[in-house]
Amino acid sequence: MKSKVFLLTALCFIFVCSGAKAQGKLLFEKDTHDFGTLAEGTQAAYVFKVKNVGVDPVVIPDVKASCGCTTPTWTKKPIMPGDSGTITAVYNSAGRPGPFYKSITVFSNNSEQPQHVLYIKGEVEAKALKTGSSPEQKAMSPRLAVGSTGYDFGKLEKGQKAFAKFLIRNTGRKPLVIQSVKSACNCVIYRxxxxxxxxxxxxxxxLRYVPAMLGEQIEEVTVLSNDIVMPALRLRLKAQVVAGKASKDTLREGAQPTPFR
Known part of the structure; x- marks a missing residue:
């Protein structure tokens, strides 16, 4: 009889312990780092520091960046109470001139916030372009002009398809052709x-945008054309991405495009 009572007590203790919520708590030194101005081609790295101010160990099983241009590494072993860990973000600026704002999501068993979003930002100074085009060729080139270079979707659900429309005008002397559109996140297609x-x-x-990361997302989109004076036009898409499953595609109609200059 005593052995049965002891066994039941032990089982209850195991179930209670297994159901108890971990009390590890991560405190980040900062959430955003500004690299300032970087020369194009630079591999810029920053180390975010974090401390466990809870009473239980904290494990970081995964860290995900919002685009392939950012590579994260992090402390893999459990961070014991009172100890510190790091999340290192390396941004590859090669072929990405202009401003950038990228997010890094940290997943952990943090008792208060199992997902914590860090940000890196800055401006990449473009390399000087060498062109053999003559002044006459430039004068005869097609010219791409756009009414607005930014679009704010507002709130979107993760995985939801959203559309942004830009008015473009050819102010040059030859036909203009949009050749391709590139984004670091590979989450934008065009027509x-x-x-x-x-x-x-x-x-x-x-532009059709499908966000894959939570939190505030700012995507730099490069439009390539046969405009030899400005072959790469940069546009910016912004959204606040929340968890959830979109039931259908949405088309957000923004304000009227700003006049061409």
Whole structure:
């Protein structure tokens, strides 16, 4: 009889312990690091420091960056109470001129916040472009002009398809062709209302964005065209991404595009 009581007591203790919530707590020294201005091609690294101010160990099983341009590494062993760990973010600026704002999501058994988002930002100074185009060729080139270079989706659910429309005009003397659109996150695709935009004509450039990370996301999108004066136009997409499953695609109609200058 005594052995049965002891066994039941032991089992109850195991179940209570296994169901108890871990009381590890991570305290980050800072959430955002500004690299300032970087020369294009620089591999910029920053180490975020974090301390366990709880009473139980904290484990960080995974850290995910919002794009392939950022590589995170982190403390793999359990961070004991009172001890510290690190999350290192390395940003590859090669081929990414212009401003950037990237997020790094830290997953852990932190009792209060199992997902914590860190940010890195800065500006990449473009390398000087060498071109053999003559002044006459530049004067005859197609020219891409855009009414607005930024679009704010507001709140989106993770995985939800959202669309941004930009009005573009050819202010040059030859037909303009949008050749491709690139983004570091590989989460943006495009289509244009005209395959070829004649001088003086206006067309619509539509970007489809599917966010894959939670938190505030800012994606730099590069539009490549046959404009030899400015072959790469940079656009910026912004969204506050929340958890949830979108039931259908949404098209956000923003304010009227700003006039062409």
């Amino acid at each position: 244009t209302s005209r395959a070829e935009i004649k001088p003086g004509e206006v067309a619509t450039l539509e």
